[in-house]
Amino acid sequence: MTVRAIRVIPCLDVDAGRVVKGVNFVDIRDAGDPVELAAVYDDQGADELVFLDITASSDRRDTTVKMARAVAEKVFIPFTIGGGIRTVDDVRRLLMAGADKVSVNTAAVKRPELVAEVGREFGRQCCVVAIDAKSSSDTGSGFEVFTHGGRTRTGLDAVDWAREVVRLGAGEILLTSMDRDGTRSGFDLVLTSAVSSAVDVPVIASGGVGSLQHLVDGVVEGGADAVLAASIFHFGEHTVAEAKRRMSDCGITVRPPE
């Protein structure tokens, strides 16, 4: 009946346990409350949620763990927490608090064994590796891995790196095009397609969504297993339910919103 159902994943930026970057739609009492927003997206039919922790302060770990705990108490769909995760202990605390997956990025580039350790300790299904890639003529695939939010070059070929983290123990790749992020011009389909065909774990396409058709393109042309977007959902342009309807109308299998 179903073989592959594409997931639609809203992404929320979180600073000190509060959702930031102007989520602004529907009647919610507190647009900064991650629990309330998670519930709204759950109602709209979101398949998972990603919380990206951008907290700079040193108490980030405690606030994020608290947030994970609060979300898990009220919202019964899977969610991933990423941002600033450096050690197996960071991962353990987030998982114990109710997060289903964690995503590691810079820390994995600095110390790839972290991916293996997390996969071994908690199972690869909860180990997401986030790859931020930019086009670059210095790598074989034409895409290079960047860290620190796209500021730091690593010299790593994005496709090779994806293969490497999967070999180490990643259960999923969260692939963001830094060229497209924030442009609303659609996913980088060449990048998405190159990575999704190189690995046998699910790939989440991210970066650049400005319309519902972009989500369709990410799946049909990019081969993504899941699509992630932020602004088109946060500013009330589209609901997750609308996104799923569009995808379904284009022949993509999705879990229908209830």
Add this chain to the structure above:
Amino acid sequence: MPGDDRPLIAILDYGIGNLHSAHKGFDHAGADARLTSDRGLIADAVGVVLPGVGAFEPCMRALHSTGLDEVSLERIEAGTPFFGICIGMQVLFAASEEAPGCEGLGVIDRTVRLIPGGVKRPQMQWNVLDRQGFDHPMFDGLPEEAWVYFVHSYCAESGPEMIATCDYGTDLMAAMARDNLWAAQFHPEKSGSNGLRILKNFVTMAVCYAGVSG
């Protein structure tokens, strides 16, 4: 808490992974859910849940080091309603291809196998429960097309206990039941309202068993 007349559901705490969601899910389903490794409390519970995430071998190792492997077998043998979830389902089997040489609980004398190729592994997505015509109390109140959330690379060999499959390249065993023993390969505690309904159905069944037996 004293004076609490909600049914006591013991969620086996063997120190691994995300047990918080299962805990809150059962609370939400109307149970007095406790994360515990206390034998006395587990014996008092009307239902016992073996949740699980991660890999077969670390899970078996943790069960063994906490003695909860024996406790699980005792409870199943005693007829207490018992619900294995995800890896908690897989460890009910004799062995897994994921960990050659590592013995499972062996309640079901079959093997857990790698999902056949040609699909991405893990299966990490929502999928439809195909109940194959079975009308089991686990599914009471679910819509005809019930979607639930799966995360797994391995899957138990199907057999006479099977009550639902999902199609992921091939038909995989998604849920099974035998007398007091229920198990789900998917995560009811992460499957939104359908999943919460399944947890509630388990609590209802457990209360029913307790009424009959004592």
